[in-house]
Amino acid sequence: MPATASDYTFLREFILSRSENILDPSRDDLFEARLYRLMQSHNMTGLDELVSKLRLSADPVLEQAVVEAMTINETSFFRDLAAFELLRQKLLPQLIEKCGGHHTLRFWSAASSSGQEAYSLAMVIRCHFPQIADRSVEIIGTDINAEMVRRAHAGRYPRMEVNRGLPARLLLKYFTRDGEEWEIAPELRALCRFQQRNLAQTLPMFDRFDGILMRNVLYYFPQETQKRILQNVHAALQPDGFLLLGSSEQSVCPDLWQPVLDGKVCYYTPR
Missing domain, CATH: 1.10.155 (Chemotaxis Receptor Methyltransferase Cher; domain 1)
Structure with a gap:
């Protein structure tokens, strides 16, 4: 029927x-x-x-x-390139200068799907900030979908996925071909960990993050849930950290978040 x-x-x-x-x-x-x-x-x-x-x-x-x-798992490597350029040119150098190598820089890729965002951030750090990559960086990816978390752990992607947004030079540098799939390099995998978590629930974080990427996910939630998520994220971020949302998203908690416009990209700092 x-x-x-x-x-x-x-x-x-x-x-x-x-x-x-x-x-x-x-x-x-x-x-x-x-x-x-x-x-x-x-x-x-x-x-x-x-x-x-x-x-x-x-x-x-x-x-x-x-x-x-039914979870939306749309993602790609270096999705919205302008955001990664902002990370490379401004946000990461500022964090590195502030911490002075005295503590591990921690990043959270929220709703990380199959891991492309987390690995893209790892590539930026490996390529442009090798001085911190080996000893003081941790990238945590979380997603509600157990299969997506498994795929992120595996770090194996079909040709169609590596062809979406990943420059050829980075594909050759950080991936090994295995049949019809490409496997992420161990030095990138070492920077990233993935966990199954529901973003709409309170996430216990034992250490705060220096940067949080929570892009293209808020608009799937009702406004009240968005507020609760942004409150939880605020509590999980270092006072001098940053939050990156998707290009079509904005904070519904102006009392907690200060928008900063840099070129075509808007990021947020905690008030």
């Missing part, structure tokens, strides 16, 4: 309740496309059967699989 309007309403509300992501009714077709393989693996004939099982709330593994399948 085909899915009904109430089935789609249930699925949107289910995703919102589990991940706080908003899915617009105009994109209901995404459920069929993204949940097709999951339904096949569970021998389900359609969304109506999946909804029936979810309504029973008796299978937490299935529930998490549905949430992960």
Whole structure:
């Protein structure tokens, strides 16, 4: 039996309740496309059967699989190049000068998907700031999707993905070809760690970060959730650190964040 309007309403509300992501009714077709393989693996004939099982709330593994399948995982190496140029030319040199090599510089790639953003930052540091790369840099990537975290750990990417935004010279310098995939170099992998975390939940951080990249993810959340996330991020950032959002995003907490416009890129510092 085909899915009904109430089935789609249930699925949107289910995703919102589990991940706080908003899915617009105009994109209901995404459920069929993204949940097709999951339904096949569970021998389900359609969304109506999946909804029936979810309504029973008796299978937490299935529930998490549905949430992960509906998570947006759009990413690429050096996505929005202007932001990485700002890191190279201004934000990283400022941090290095302030810390003077006295403490490890810690960066958080929030909603890191399959790791391209974290590894792009690692490449910038390796290429342009080798004096700190070997001893005092840590990049943490977090994502709600366990499969994306696994892929980030593996550091292996098909040709289509390395062809998106990654300069050829960096591909040859920091990747090794293995059949149809390219594997990230050990010296980049050593700078990065990945964890499964839900950005909408409070994240316990034992040490604060010097820089946080949380780009192209806030607009998937309701405004109240955005405020809570930005409050948590504020608590996780060093007083002299920076926050980078996506080019079409802005802080909904002006009392906590000071916008700084640098050329075409806006970044934020904690008030």
